[in-house]
Amino acid sequence: MATRDFNWDLLFEILSRADLETLRKCRILSRECNALTYKSTFLRSHCERTNTLCRYLIHSLQQGRSDSTFSSIHNPGVNPKSISFDFLPARRVRILAGADIGLC
Incomplete structure (x- = not known):
């Protein structure tokens, strides 16, 4: 062989x-x-x-106050405020998980 x-x-x-x-x-x-x-x-x-963004959305809801932030391990130079989520529907959206090909 x-x-x-x-x-x-x-x-x-x-x-x-x-x-x-x-x-x-x-x-x-x-x-x-x-x-x-x-x-x-x-x-x-x-x-x-x-040029792929590897980010994690961290969302919390405490005492009726909602707070969201991004965390990244691969793209520290990208400004998270420049990321647009306009593609999401206007109604309330709940993202349960993220995968290597998108959001779930």
Whole structure:
């Protein structure tokens, strides 16, 4: 059986520039490929190279007072006030979770 030499650095470079849908499909190639895409160094590179915002919305409601803020681990230079949520319906919206392809 022939040995397979594979350049994981090259795959890192290619996948770190791929869109999220392609990245999701590539995760099923192998366990190693899947693990690569979840490493913090990969996630940071992917966000920078694809201009993807990785942010968490933290919302609290205490004593009738509502407060929201953004937190980020990958894009510290992006101003959270510049993010528009105009695409959300005008009625009350409840976001239950976020995934690598959007809000749920």
